[in-house]
Amino acid sequence: MEALLVGRRLTLMELARHFPGAERIKAPLKRLDRLLGNCTVQALRTPCYQTALRWLLRMPRPVLIVDWSDLKPDRRYQLLRAAVVARGRALTVYEEVHPLARLGSPRVEAAFLKRLKALLPEGMRPILLADAGFRVPWFRQLERLGWHFIARARHRSRVRLLNTSRPNHWIASKTLYARATPRAVSLGEAELTESKRFACRLVLVRRARRGRVHLTRYGQRARSGHSRKMARREREPGLLAASVSLAELSGAEIVALYARRMQIEQSFRDLKSHRYGAAFEDSLTRDPRRLEMLLLIHALATLAAWLEGLAVVTTLLTAHRADRMRRSRHSVVWL
Structure with a gap:
């Protein structure tokens, strides 16, 4: 961890x-190589995450974010991570490496949730935030575990609103976009997907445009298919599906919670980016078990930096700088 924090x-x-x-x-190169390839140490990876949870999860209902991400530009391996919402950055709770063929696999995601359940303290019922890549089978698994969720409904999902004059009428989720406003609108209870029928709450909101433009290296507007696809996604209003068990939360509170999902995207950048993070994209390691050991080192180093930054903020050292700090600034260390 010290080598990572320094280098x-x-x-x-x-x-x-x-x-x-x-x-x-x-x-040290030989020692590190033996460490990453040691099967006995690899078996202790999960207990290390469980020990770190003592510092991260102190509330009975924490907010966790779950998402997939490419580990390298070649997309050969995918990272499935669960992170807890913190001040400034999401801190890793547990993560796994899987080949590209298992990306979005319901079986992999269900097994991931079972392992995550075994790590959490008994009786803890977290709220999980997820993007539109997680579907009804994943929601059912969370319901069996007694957990809550807030996710985005997109694509060709069909919904059935139960609090209308036509409760048996199924409509495409896109037809609800016209009702979106900058203020969160609670659509009440509904069912997702006509084939699998899962009960949830729907909340609709239209975010203000940020004026962001994806430019090429020559300063021109990007016109690739991927860029246009992402632009269409960001222009769409947010149709959020939440657990029925979160009935005490208003539509605005659900939207505010889901807005914190982007913290995990920032943590992915802190891990992979050569310019802004730990430059994991430069790593030539290809074995998935060794990759998971490197990810464990990064998670523990980030936790140590967060605890150190938290200690400094709570001491008198910050009090002498209070007049110079107009707002809190968060980086990989000062979380």
Whole structure:
């Protein structure tokens, strides 16, 4: 962890270069290589995450974010991560590496939830935030566990509003977009998908445009298919599906909770970006078990930095700078 915090590069070579007390690179390089490939240490990865949870989860109903992300530009391996909402950044609770063929697999996601359930303290019922990539089978699994969820409904999902004059009428979710306003509108209880029929609450909101434009390296507006697809997604109003068990939350509170889902995207950038993060995209490691060990090192180092930053903020050192700090600034260390 110290080598990562000093070197700020999550690659085997950079960790060896900044290994504490090492005068040459050869010895620490071999030690790190043996550490990543040690089956006994790999088996202790899950208990390490469970120990870290003592510092992260202190409330009976924490807010967790679950999402997939490409580990490398080649997309050979995918990262499935659960992170807890914190001040400034989402902190990793548990994560796994899977091949591209298992991306979005309901079986993989169900097994992930079971392992996550085993890590959490007994009786804890978190609220999970997810994007539109998670569907009804995942919601049912959360319902069996007694957990809550807030997710986005998109694509060709068909819904049936129960609090209308035509409760048996199924409509495409896109037809509800015309009713969106900048203020959250609660549509009441509904059922998702005509084939699987899952009961939930629907909340509709139209976010104000941010004026963001994806530019090419030449300063021109990007016109690729991927860029246009992302632009269409961001222009759509947000149709949020929430657990029926969250009936005490208003539509505005559900929207405010879901807005914090973007914290996990920032944590992915902190991990992978060569310029803004730990440069994991530069790593040449290809074995999934070794990749998970590197991710564990990053998670523990981030937790240590967060605890150190939290300690500094709560001391008198910050009081002397209070007149200079107009607002809180968060980075990878100062979370």
